[in-house]
Amino acid sequence: MNEKKAWYVSGYAALLVSLIAAASGVLLIVSEASKDSSSGLIIGIGIFLAVVAAVCLSSLTIVQPNEAKVITFFGTYMGTMLESGLWMVFPFTVKVNVSLKVRNFNSQTLKVNDAEGNPVEIGAVVVFKVMDTAKASFDVDHYERFVEIQSETAVRHIAAQYPYDTFSSTDTLSLRGNADEVASELLRELQSRLGVAGVQVIETRLTHLAYAPEIASAMLQRQQAIAIVSARTKIVEGAVGMVDMALRQLEANGISLDDERRAAMVNNLMVAIVSDRAATPVINAGSLYS
Numbered sequence: 001m002n003e004k005k006a007w008y009v010s011g012y013a014a015l016l017v018s019l020i021a022a023a024s025g026v027l028l029i030v031s032e033a034s035k036d037s038s039s040g041l042i043i044g045i046g047i048f049l050a051v052v053a054a055v056c057l058s059s060l061t062i063v064q065p066n067e068a069k070v071i072t073f074f075g076t077y078m079g080t081m082l083e084s085g086l087w088m089v090f091p092f093t094v095k096v097n098v099s100l101k102v103r104n105f106n107s108q109t110l111k112v113n114d115a116e117g118n119p120v121e122i123g124a125v126v127v128f129k130v131m132d133t134a135k136a137s138f139d140v141d142h143y144e145r146f147v148e149i150q151s152e153t154a155v156r157h158i159a160a161q162y163p164y165d166t167f168s169s170t171d172t173l174s175l176r177g178n179a180d181e182v183a184s185e186l187l188r189e190l191q192s193r194l195g196v197a198g199v200q201v202i203e204t205r206l207t208h209l210a211y212a213p214e215i216a217s218a219m220l221q222r223q224q225a226i227a228i229v230s231a232r233t234k235i236v237e238g239a240v241g242m243v244d245m246a247l248r249q250l251e252a253n254g255i256s257l258d259d260e261r262r263a264a265m266v267n268n269l270m271v272a273i274v275s276d277r278a279a280t281p282v283i284n285a286g287s288l289y290s
Helices: 011-033 040-058 133-139 143-159 179-197 213-252 259-274
Strands: 060-063 067-073 076-081 085-088 094-099 103-106 110-113 119-130 199-211
Touching: 011 040, 011 060, 011 085, 040 060, 060 067, 067 133, 076 133, 094 133, 103 143, 110 143, 119 143, 119 179, 133 179, 143 179, 179 199, 213 259
Parallel strands: none
Antiparallel strands: 060 085, 067 076, 067 094, 103 119, 110 119, 119 199
16 A cells, blocks of 8 residues: 545634534524524524534644644545645544654664574664555554564574674674674665565664673683784784894894804894793803804
8 A cells, every 4th residue: 555645625714614603503503592483494504504513623633743644534545644734634534643753763682693603682773764654554563563573673684694703804794893784784674674664764773782691701712812813923023024124234234144043043033022021131151052
């Protein structure tokens, strides 16, 4: 079912007609009832005017800004009113309010397994608004609840497609390292799910992401170990460069070392540079060969 425009006219004229008809009908009934020989025709006209006023008043409705009225007439969808103000529609119709405001839905913290099978906790916020009031009213049952359930389902599905983190230099996307890409994928999937409800998804963002408590400690140790290895790798790369520079400068200054002394010097420099603690020099009173 698609949204269509309902028939309606300005309600101020209808309100004026209703007040005049009501006042005229009451006046005719009271004036005739006070007479000794009242006319049934005049009283009937008064009653008819009062009924007309009641019918006109029942057809009046007020539409607030950023709000729509879905009009149904004995089970038939007559259309939707989108303009704010006082309006007159068909009498005896049912008018249901549908909010057109932008709203947020903040999902609960969900525990799911990522692509590597690790339990993680994840939550997301979804910004949405109703674009088709007919679909939101008739194609789903309580579209707000529909948005909540589909959002949590989409978050679970997306979280299972990516690992929490990548511990290598590959191009694999991860939940922690590629939050924008994951949010874009979540938006696309949510839009495909919520289109049937006439809802447009404006933005999605991850609001919570963490390892589950049962493996958080082990994963923290793993991350620390990877950080230490990465730091050590950088230190070794720098130390090799410094040793190479030192040997080149010695050769440029005319100081030549044989292979054994070169190896000893390289060893001493590497130990001094790479070590976590300050180097403690050892004075050799003899020679390298004795």
